[in-house]
Amino acid sequence: MASQAPETDKMVEPCANCGRETPHTVTVELWTESAGGENASFSREPYRVAECQICGEEFVQRMSNA
Numbered sequence: 001m002a003s004q005a006p007e008t009d010k011m012v013e014p015c016a017n018c019g020r021e022t023p024h025t026v027t028v029e030l031w032t033e034s035a036g037g038e039n040a041s042f043s044r045e046p047y048r049v050a051e052c053q054i055c056g057e058e059f060v061q062r063m064s065n066a
C-alpha cells in the first residue's frame with residue numbers, strides 16, 4: 001500500500017451503506033486490465049476508488065467510458 005502514492009482527497013459523498021453523507025477518501029488508480037480472449041492486449045483504466053471513512057465500504061467507479 002506504500003509502494004504507490006495515488007492522489008488522495010477527502011470528499012463528502014453519500015454512502016449507500018451508511019445511508020447518509022459521510023467523508024470518503026478518494027483515490028484515482030490506474031489498474032492494468034487484461035482484455036482477455038483472443039487479443040492479449042492490456043489496457044490501463046483509471047478507476048476512482050472512494051472509501052467511506054465511517055464504515056470502510058469501498059466504491060469503485062471506472063472513470064473512462066470505453
Ligand SMILES: [Zn+2]
Nearest residue numbers: 015018052055
Ligand atoms: Zn459508509
